[in-house]
Amino acid sequence: MDIDFGIDKKNFFKSVNEKTFFLKRAAVDVSKFDWSNVDQALYSWDIDINDVKIFKNGIVDSSEFLENFNDYGRTKIRIKKHAFYQHLMEGSSISFHKFHLKEIFSNKLAMEISRFTDANTCVNAYAAIGGQGTFDKHFDTHDVFAIQLIGKKRWKLYNPSFEKPLPIHKSKPLLSQSPQEPVLDIILNEGDMLYIPRGMWHEAIPIENQETLHLAIGTYPLKVSDFCEWVIKNKIHESIVGREYLIGDHDSHLMESLADCFKRLVTNKETLNEFVELKRSEHRFRSEFNLKGLLSNDIFQNCEEKKFKFNSLSKINDEGKIVINGISFEFEEKAVELLKRNNYSVYGIKDEKDLEGDYIADLATKLNFLDIVS
Incomplete structure (x- = not known):
């Protein structure tokens, strides 16, 4: 999966990053994502009290839709489906914290943005079916890439009133200082991506009778x-x-x-x-498992373009060494040359005509086994 950022990395950091918002229409192919992805994530989720929040005229008390139960001697939390469904159908907005830990498509997007921004990422998902359940006008203390996956949503952006906020700074006490006139008022369609720098006030507003789910992928560079x-x-x-x-x-x-x-x-x-x-x-990247490829000795079975990317923000040093997901690996010279031709991050198996296929396949297999690439 690749995101069409609509701008190269160098120009992004030069003219956009922490300076202004940036909109890219049709940045992501979302044809393979639907509500079944959300269903699967919720099915496998070991819910914590802060993982799911519902908003409608304020934050809804979690006791309305979450309950404790005894699971073989351990107290766990589950979603009360009837209450959850009712809130959704009546126009509440629902947020899912760290959604990428349970849903592969969103995790792949987060990894792409990590590589593009050289920063760790975290994903929250927001779902609604029309209604007025917004999370109010606020700013974030991290940059956000909002990606619309299902339906549409209206976004209003306002200029910052507090420069470069950190996690210790909260937007609510400063709400009275926020500008009243938006600098951007648009509808995000499926596949659209909107970059919002930290400190920029914004509102994400559901559209009447319109189902919607978007990701807010936050970036966390070193400060x-x-x-x-x-x-x-x-x-x-x-x-x-x-x-x-x-x-x-x-x-x-x-x-x-x-x-x-x-x-x-x-x-x-x-x-x-x-x-x-x-x-x-x-840092540890959360990558997919590939038991089917491992057991069939064909790791490319589930790889549509036969391309692999590093599971890390690290770079190969001058000696050809790299540490990824706790594994230290040293590349031989021709492997480094292969990676150099592809910017040290992406290399296409089928595009390398001048190297024997077995060598590339063996290298990719070894790196995939060690969780260095995926």
């Missing part, structure tokens, strides 16, 4: 504050000034030395690279 916290916790103590006690009056010379030490650390490129690679190596 400057993350790097600073990591340096203080893991690096500052390597200098003696970072191991000093604070006793009595604060010594101005000590504070100046500490500031100099911190500046040296955060401006050191090797320190920054160490932090970035560590965080990337800690």
